Amino acid sequence: MYKVVWVILFIPLLVIQACTSSSTSTPIDDLSKPRLVVKEVSPDRGKSEERNFEYESKWDEFYATPHDQGDSLVIGLIGDSDSLNPLTLETKNAQDIADLLFLSLTRINPDYSSAPSLAQSWEFSNNHRELTFQLRDDVRWHDGVKTTAHDVCFTLEKQQDPNTGYSNIKDKKYIKECVVLDDYTAKFVFKQEYPYQLMDAVGGHIVPKHILEKIPEGEMVRADFNRSPVGNGPFRFKEWKAQQYIQLEASQDYFAGRPSIDRIIFKVVPDQENLVIQLRSGQIDFMERIPPRFYEDLSQHENLVAHVHPSRSYTYIGWNLRDPRFRKRKIRQALTLAINRQEIIDSLLLEFGDICEGPILPILWAHNPHLPSFPYDPETAKRYLAEEGWRDTDGDGWLDKDGQKFSFTLKTNKGNQIREDITILIQDMLKEIGVEVRPNILEWTILVNDSTRKEFEAILLGWSVNLKVDMTTIWHSESIEDKFNFVSYSNLEFDRLNDTAVMEMDEEKARQMWWQAQAMIVEDQPYTFLFTRKQINFVHERFQNVQMETVGWHYNLPQWWVIKNQQHY
Amino acid sequence: MHTYIIRRLLIAIPLLLGLLTVNFFLIHAAPGDPTDIFYNPDMDPEARDNLRRIYGLDQPLGVQYLKYIQGVLLDFEFGYSIAKKRPVRDEILDALPNTIQLSFLALLIELTVGIAIGILAAVRQYSTFDNLTRISALTFYSMPSFYLGLVLLFLFAGGISSTHWLPASGMIDIVRYDNMTTWGQIGNRLAHILLPSLTLGIGAAAAISRYMRGELLEVIRQDYIRTAHAKGLSERVVVFKHGLRNALIPIITIMGLSLPFLFSGSVIVEQVFAWPGMGRVAVDAAFQRDYSMFLAVNLIFGIMVVMGNLLADILYAMVDPRVRVS
Numbered sequence: 001m002y003k004v005v006w007v008i009l010f011i012p013l014l015v016i017q018a019c020t021s022s023s024t025s026t027p028i029d030d031l032s033k034p035r036l037v038v039k040e041v042s043p044d045r046g047k048s049e050e051r052n053f054e055y056e057s058k059w060d061e062f063y064a065t066p067h068d069q070g071d072s073l074v075i076g077l078i079g080d081s082d083s084l085n086p087l088t089l090e091t092k093n094a095q096d097i098a099d100l101l102f103l104s105l106t107r108i109n110p111d112y113s114s115a116p117s118l119a120q121s122w123e124f125s126n127n128h129r130e131l132t133f134q135l136r137d138d139v140r141w142h143d144g145v146k147t148t149a150h151d152v153c154f155t156l157e158k159q160q161d162p163n164t165g166y167s168n169i170k171d172k173k174y175i176k177e178c179v180v181l182d183d184y185t186a187k188f189v190f191k192q193e194y195p196y197q198l199m200d201a202v203g204g205h206i207v208p209k210h211i212l213e214k215i216p217e218g219e220m221v222r223a224d225f226n227r228s229p230v231g232n233g234p235f236r237f238k239e240w241k242a243q244q245y246i247q248l249e250a251s252q253d254y255f256a257g258r259p260s261i262d263r264i265i266f267k268v269v270p271d272q273e274n275l276v277i278q279l280r281s282g283q284i285d286f287m288e289r290i291p292p293r294f295y296e297d298l299s300q301h302e303n304l305v306a307h308v309h310p311s312r313s314y315t316y317i318g319w320n321l322r323d324p325r326f327r328k329r330k331i332r333q334a335l336t337l338a339i340n341r342q343e344i345i346d347s348l349l350l351e352f353g354d355i356c357e358g359p360i361l362p363i364l365w366a367h368n369p370h371l372p373s374f375p376y377d378p379e380t381a382k383r384y385l386a387e388e389g390w391r392d393t394d395g396d397g398w399l400d401k402d403g404q405k406f407s408f409t410l411k412t413n414k415g416n417q418i419r420e421d422i423t424i425l426i427q428d429m430l431k432e433i434g435v436e437v438r439p440n441i442l443e444w445t446i447l448v449n450d451s452t453r454k455e456f457e458a459i460l461l462g463w464s465v466n467l468k469v470d471m472t473t474i475w476h477s478e479s480i481e482d483k484f485n486f487v488s489y490s491n492l493e494f495d496r497l498n499d500t501a502v503m504e505m506d507e508e509k510a511r512q513m514w515w516q517a518q519a520m521i522v523e524d525q526p527y528t529f530l531f532t533r534k535q536i537n538f539v540h541e542r543f544q545n546v547q548m549e550t551v552g553w554h555y556n557l558p559q560w561w562v563i564k565n566q567q568h569y
Numbered sequence: 570m571h572t573y574i575i576r577r578l579l580i581a582i583p584l585l586l587g588l589l590t591v592n593f594f595l596i597h598a599a600p601g602d603p604t605d606i607f608y609n610p611d612m613d614p615e616a617r618d619n620l621r622r623i624y625g626l627d628q629p630l631g632v633q634y635l636k637y638i639q640g641v642l643l644d645f646e647f648g649y650s651i652a653k654k655r656p657v658r659d660e661i662l663d664a665l666p667n668t669i670q671l672s673f674l675a676l677l678i679e680l681t682v683g684i685a686i687g688i689l690a691a692v693r694q695y696s697t698f699d700n701l702t703r704i705s706a707l708t709f710y711s712m713p714s715f716y717l718g719l720v721l722l723f724l725f726a727g728g729i730s731s732t733h734w735l736p737a738s739g740m741i742d743i744v745r746y747d748n749m750t751t752w753g754q755i756g757n758r759l760a761h762i763l764l765p766s767l768t769l770g771i772g773a774a775a776a777i778s779r780y781m782r783g784e785l786l787e788v789i790r791q792d793y794i795r796t797a798h799a800k801g802l803s804e805r806v807v808v809f810k811h812g813l814r815n816a817l818i819p820i821i822t823i824m825g826l827s828l829p830f831l832f833s834g835s836v837i838v839e840q841v842f843a844w845p846g847m848g849r850v851a852v853d854a855a856f857q858r859d860y861s862m863f864l865a866v867n868l869i870f871g872i873m874v875v876m877g878n879l880l881a882d883i884l885y886a887m888v889d890p891r892v893r894v895s
Binding site: 072074080082083088162163164165166167168169170218221222226227241242243244245247263265267268269270271273274277278280281282283443444445446448449450473482483569 | 599600601602605613614615616619620622623624649652653654655656660663664719722723726727733736737738739740743744745840841842843845846849850852856857858
């Protein structure tokens with residue numbers, strides 16, 4: 001009997017061991033096939049109007065060569081999608097799926113240049129106020145109807161209609177109208193000239209007019225089309241079982257050629273541990289955004305290949321500048337100096353993170369590589385704080401001023417383990433200079449509410465950045481009240497620079513302005529910029545020609561293929 | 570009996586309306602609203618305001634309440650899920666049968682395993698089997714369901730090796746299911762439901778086994794059992810025909826009350842095993858402030874509690890002739 005008791009007690013230990021065990025990793029060089037693919041992207045593209053024919057010819061080359069067809073790709077998702085209608089979807093998962101179902105006027109190359117898609121060419125008028133797209137004439141909706149310029153203009157009309165609920169409506173605010181010149185030519189007329197005209201015009205997917213024009217105004221969010229879409233992309237919609245899976249199948253009449261993989265199944269598994277188990281045991285073939293703690297274990301599996309690329313997000317601590325303590329620039333700089341960002345990266349992200357110095361990431365063309373830096377230096381931090389009057393006068397180990405201890409609450413959201421761990425590390429680091437941090441982990445909606453009402457002292461969050469460089473919504477003083485400048489950063493010189501740079505047509509001049517604007521923010525430190533993460537994805541080794549990019553892990557998914565005798569399904 | 574059931578059901582209506590009202594104001598009092606899940610600097614405040622207007626969230630709370638209650642009472646319409654972008658009714662019609670399936674199997678495991686072990690432990694009081702089941706029952710009863718779920722996942726679904734005996738999530742093998750024979754499909758469904766139903770049922774079975782053992786031990790000390798023995802009846806007849814029938818009475822009450830617990834337990838288990846049922850809908854609705862969905866889920870859980878209690882009372886009266894409903 002004692003043996004049985006021992007076994008029962010042993011089971012939890014076994015699980016804990018399985019969760020935490022870290023076996024020695026095999027050096028990547030020892031393996032005959034590439035097990036780790038790392039992408040470093042440093043694009044030099046601003047307005048994305050230029051075409052990069054090198055990418056385009058590579059893309060076309062693939063379709064010119066025959067490849068084995070068949071097999072299914074099972075993708076693990078942590079959450080279900082909200083809608084597959086490009087006009088009403090909000091979530092990233094839905095966006096990724098819509099990218100496979102629908103075409104945009106152009107697609108984005110890994111260097112962020114634009115490549116033809118539904119539009120085979122485009123041209124600006126001399127005054128740069130009109131942009132004319134020449135469409136392909138061989139693209140069909142999955143119900144057989146041809147995709148035309150009428151669909152393009154209808155899409156814009158719906159995107160601009162406030163009753164549609166289109167989330168990127170602001171991208172369309174400078175477009176005056178869309179004119180159908182003939183079935184395959186559409187002209188966009190702009191209210192003014194500005195750098196991101198092409199990007200704004202092509203943003204979003206084109207939707208079928210012949211289906212959606214029947215939806216009454218204001219009813220788009222409730223349309224059946226949201227859950228049974230008809231697209232014109234490389235894959236067509238097959239089935240959606242709520243909370244279970246979404247199934248797509250290769251479109252036989254895709255204009256560029258039928259994708260090699262027969263089916264793509266997006267399997268919904270709301271538990272991360274479970275997803276990793278399924279990846280390891282072959283129940284799913286692909287998972288993106290894998291937390292670094294799973295990397296070592298998964299990289300031991302011979303049938304999995306890691307694809308690592310820079311992400312488009314950064315993590316930061318925002319200081320509420322309405323708080324008298326954080327209103328002082330020197331105090332904010334001191335707190336940044338006292339935080340050992342490299343240690344945070346080493347302990348939580350392993351090798352999959354880099355220190356972030358400013359709000360425009362190195363993957364974007366406007367990034368300033370010469371920003372002032374605030375390396376870990378607790379002694380200078382203490383000096384700065386002392387200069388502002390914060391000293392340990394009573395010898396209790398905590399800094400104080402006018403009888404008040406330097407203590408603040410650091411809020412972040414529940415469910416993000418890395419952020420929760422960061423609060424503890426920062427608590428330890430700031431304790432060393434005599435500043436008390438009280439971590440407060442909140443449910444997401446409560447945190448959002450607190451940030452909107454500016455009811456916080458310091459907040460730990462992250463931003464995903466857009467390819468379009470525009471710092472208005474987060475940093476402009478006009479965004480303090482109702483947008484995302486919840487730290488209440490206000491710098492009139494910055495506002496002026498931002499407003500000019502956003503509209504500057506000369507890329508080099510714009511770059512100089514963005515460099516100055518970034519330097520201003522970094523000098524002011526309204527945020528302590530912590531790190532940017534590298535995105536880790538694992539995919540089953542049988543898939544060939546896998547190319548994952550910062551622009552999207554599914555950048556060339558229609559071109560993935562599997563050798564016949566290796567196909568699983 | 571019929572009058573009794575109808576009366577109980579009629580009493581339940583104001584109770585459920587009260588539940589709906591309290592929940593409505595509670596969820597609206599919680600910070601944030603459904604558009605907070607779209608927290609993204611690319612999304613203009615204007616776009617969020619548009620969504621609020623489209624979904625009627627910009628109207629005064631009293632107006633929203635009246636509209637909601639009117640929809641529920643007159644049209645049996647539970648509103649529209651903002652996060653799922655579909656009618657709440659459709660989402661619930663998809664999820665509820667899955668939870669009923671899972672809960673039914675868990676109940677079956679709870680009763681068969683619990684009662685069988687309870688009987689054996691009682692008739693072999695203080696034996697190794699009795700001691701062993703006591704310790705196991707304690708272990709499983711005190712183990713949180715998410716932890717037990719993870720243990721089962723690691724042991725059987727590919728956690729400790731790259732092979733797996735049982736699937737880790739979902740209801741069917743999505744890729745192969747359509748090409749299976751009918752028996753293959755049934756087997757595939759059973760394989761998928763086994764781990765979540767075990768996780769859900771085994772803790773409750775542990776409790777039932779202890780109740781069963783205790784009740785049966787009490788019953789077999791009664792005079793009429795001694796009389797049955799004196800008549801020369803076999804042990805099996807005495808235990809099953811005379812003892813079990815009386816010992817089962819309190820178990821039936823527990824069974825009726827365990828129905829809502831099985832439903833609420835499914836909230837965690839469905840999350841761990843990606844079972845597409847009401848539990849997952851409930852979790853998502855609460856975190857996403859999906860008001861209409863949250864209210865409907867709570868109403869259904871409320872109905873389960875009322876029905877579970879009613880069922881327990883009715884079964885109690887059926888099994889024990891001394892009890893009469895009035």
